Amino acid sequence: MHKGRIILHIDLNCFYASVEQIYDPSLKGKPIAIAGNPKERRGIVITCSYEARKSGVYTTMNVGEARRKCPELIVLPPNFDRYRAASKSFFSLLKEYSEILQPVSIDEGYIQLPIIEGQNVLEHVHGIQDRIWNELQLPCSIGIAPNKFLAKMASDMRKPMGITILRKRDVPSVLWPLNVKEMHGIGKSTAEKLKELGILTIGELAAADEYTLKQKFGINGLRLKQKANGEDDRPVDPEAIFDTKSVGNSTTLSRDTTDRDELYKIITTLSEKVAERLKAKKLAGVTVSILIRTATWETYTRSKSINNAIFSKEDIVEHAWSLFNKNWNEEPVRLLGVTISNVSNVKEMTQQLTFFDFEEHIKDEPIIKLVDQIEQKFGKGVILRGSDIVKPTGKHQANTSFSKDFWDDHI
Structure with missing residues (x-):
């Protein structure tokens, strides 16, 4: 090559459905959907078999709608x-x-x-x-x-x-005639922006003016053009699974609401889950984002960057709730999400000390010196803070279907 x-x-292919068919061979050849609780609006299709897809069922579809399209649909809860x-x-x-x-x-x-x-x-x-x-x-x-x-x-x-x-x-004959929406890495929003530039096909993207793309998309515009020309020098990186870039959680509300107290409770719960996952992965981040989906399915994300990386529930709630209040237009809310991104290992992050927290940190100086002396004699990592020793639990593993915890077990 x-x-x-x-x-x-x-x-x-249809991974979750395929696994369920292994455990129950009587499901083979039948329309299957893996979904959440069908009694609630959270009951959306996570994945489905090809037999279900032939009837018009697709991922993210509401279970009720899926059953209307395919009355014989077998709906199963996920088994991670x-x-x-x-x-x-x-x-x-x-x-x-x-x-x-x-x-x-x-x-x-x-x-x-x-x-x-x-x-x-x-x-x-x-x-x-x-x-x-x-x-x-x-x-x-x-x-x-x-x-x-x-x-x-x-x-x-x-x-x-x-x-x-x-x-x-093969790129000119196979890829260039395709609509840009079919190109990996281009979503609906990017496709719309490309359309504004008169770029409808992958071939037109491959021939597009670099300056125009950079003005519209930044450095990512140039990367898109390179890929449209079949160029990609990224290595296959076995270590990439360890590079968590963000930790987030979202939920679909059981009913649309404008109740501020209820929305605050939901953001608090989401922030707590994000904090638990950050703690399990020993991460902290400097960018807080919220996701809001209204009753009319309008979806928007708002973010803010902060000076000091955070990981505690209290800090996440404070910033997420502030973002929400600043950007919510008081329309009924259907879905909420909270994410911490630009994360790094807690032990590696550097905090910008203010006048008020300097005194708190200076108290640790004698301990830090003692640890340095011991590590010089016996080796790095011989002493860990109690907060650094985090045992993986089923709870944290259940929050993500694929994570560093999974790969640790594997290798």
Whole structure:
């Protein structure tokens, strides 16, 4: 392959539904949806089988609407323990083929294959797909390409159980005629902004003026153009799974509300969950964001950056509630979310000391000196604060379907 790289993007098809069919073979060939509590509006479809999709059911659809479109739909609650177990088996199998493996979610990842003289790559990849199906009973689609972007685009082209090769020389004939909305990394909002510039296809994006793109999208505009031309030099990074960029939580309200007290309680609950996850990962962040969705489905996000990184429930509530009050237009609220981003390890972050908290920190100076002396003698990390020793619990693992905790167990 070009530039000496053979990169696969492997995507497990209808993963949650496929796992449920493994545990209950009578579900095979039937329309299945994995969803939350169907008695509440939180009951949205997380994923569904291809049989359900043929009837018009899709991810994020309300369960009630899904059942109207597909009366025979079987709705099951998610079972994340099962999904984690299946995911671990999947990535364990992939590691037999290469150590250069980057999981990107519970059901997909990139793998860079070693180049072996005389090897038939397509035949080799068919062997990987066959093993995933025969040993794990999991269907998957695989994209083969010289870089991650093209591999991802390729894996989306044939589902389920497809294998697609996408070389850079294929980009003009295969990708350029497509609408920009079909390009990985371009969402509805970005597509609308590109449309304002008269850019409707991936080919038009590939030929777009760089200055105009940079004015509209910043450095990301140039990256979009590079990808539209099939260029992507990002490595397959096994360490990327450890790079948490943000921690957030959101909830759909059981009913639309304008009750300020109720909204404050919800933001407090969300902030507490975010604080728990930050503590479990030993992270703190300097950007606070809120997500508000109104009864009319208008969705907007507002953020603010602060001087000192935060991780406590009280600090998160203070900033999130302030953001909410500043930006809420008093329309009935349907969904709320709170996120802390630009996070870093608590031990690595530097705090900008103010006159008022300097005295508090100076009290720690004798202890810090003593710890430094001990670490010089016995090695770094020999002493930990009690707050640094966090044991993973089922509670925190249940909050995310794929996380550093998952990968720690795996490796």
